[in-house]
């Protein structure tokens with residue numbers, strides 16, 4: 425039934441829900457821009473993830489002092505407190521890593537010293553803690569799951585390097601740090617993707633930062649969104665053999681199955697992030713001496729392009745790259761969250777600064793004048 429607002433658009437495709445200065449996705453030209461800066465330039469200029477966080481939050485690149493200060497603040501906030509470690513240790517070891525993250529992010533809010541304070545300064549401090557602690561939650565639970573103690577963060581390391589250190593108790597190689605730093609930059613924000621939208625909807629009710637980020641983590645988990653990277657690797661492992669890839673994909677497409685890591689709501693070109701991740705996946709495979717997963721990915725890409733005209737998205741080549749970096753498959757989506765927390769928090773801060781409740785309409789398709797029947801007569 426028509427209501428008094430605009431027509432129904434399935435999946436809100438191309439509906440503009442808010443204005444924003446944070447991120448521009450040009451789906452026709454295949455460009456991704458953070459606060460005016462093209463991601464290709466940020467990577468060519470060797471930006472750090474911390475530099476991009478500053479950019480997303482403050483709308484300008486930091487100077488040396490500002491970058492050092494934010495980098496140190498993030499490093500100092502990485503350590504998990506006792507109640508959080510106790511929580512992680514109490515969870516079932518076979519829990520889904522994104523469900524653990526969703527639970528733990530919500531839990532962190534209870535202990536945040538700025539809980540209940542909603543000034544910009546308090547929310548920036550909460551955002552700093554979230555950026556710092558999400559990787560600690562992901563790596564900490566992974567170690568606990570394996571029967572190991574969490575590793576204390578090394579505050580002298582970059583966010584990229586400390587992820588490996590907290591996961592393995594070992595500093596990464598130069599290439600691992602560089603590749604992971606680029607992956608963190610590439611996943612940091614993407615306009616009104618589903619999880620960011622969900623964070624903004626929660627913030628739009630003037631609920632708190634932790635509630636908004638808990639909503640976002642739950643939304644990122646789904647396989648049509650951030651969960652696709654893990655599904656891509658599962659698919660490659662299931663194919664198992666380069667010689668089987670072409671037939672496997674053809675068969676899946678004939679059965680009308682979706683190939684994870686392909687297609688996008690906005691890009692009609694190659695996802696500009698996939699260009700970097702393809703290259704990094706190749707390099708990571710070569711350095712490991714096992715190019716099988718990269719080669720298989722290339723075959724999958726060719727067949728999906730030929731048969732469906734679809735391009736790989738950010739989740740496709742990140743999978744084989746993370747695999748070659750030795751990262752466990754079930755951590756791929758939590759790793760996405762370690763990066764996207766930068767964008768989520770930037771959008772929540774922006775939402776608070778210019779807030780209006782987000783409340784669309786539904787096109788009602790049910791009955792309107794049903795006659796109530798007393799229970800004895802039904």
Ligand SMILES: CC(=O)SCCNC(=O)CCNC(=O)[C@H](O)C(C)(C)COP(=O)(O)OP(=O)(O)OC[C@H]1O[C@@H](n2cnc3c(N)ncnc32)[C@H](O)[C@@H]1OP(=O)(O)O
Nearest residue numbers: 647648649650652681682683684685686687688689737739
């Ligand atoms: C970080 C991110 O969130 S990036 C996206 C990660 N998600 C994935 O990789 C999952 C696989 N991809 C998809 O499911 C979709 O392409 C999405 C969810 C990304 C975008 O969805 P939508 O914009 O709603 O496109 P929709 O699903 O309607 O697809 C349009 C057509 O292309 C087909 N199509 C889209 N993606 C794929 C795919 N990966 N494999 C096969 N066919 C596909 C659909 O079946 C549909 O065909 P039809 O018109 O014949 O029914």
Ligand SMILES: O=C([O-])CC(=O)C(=O)O
Nearest residue numbers: 613614616617618689738
């Ligand atoms: O923008 C989207 O819909 C999905 C996406 O690529 C992202 O969140 O990075």
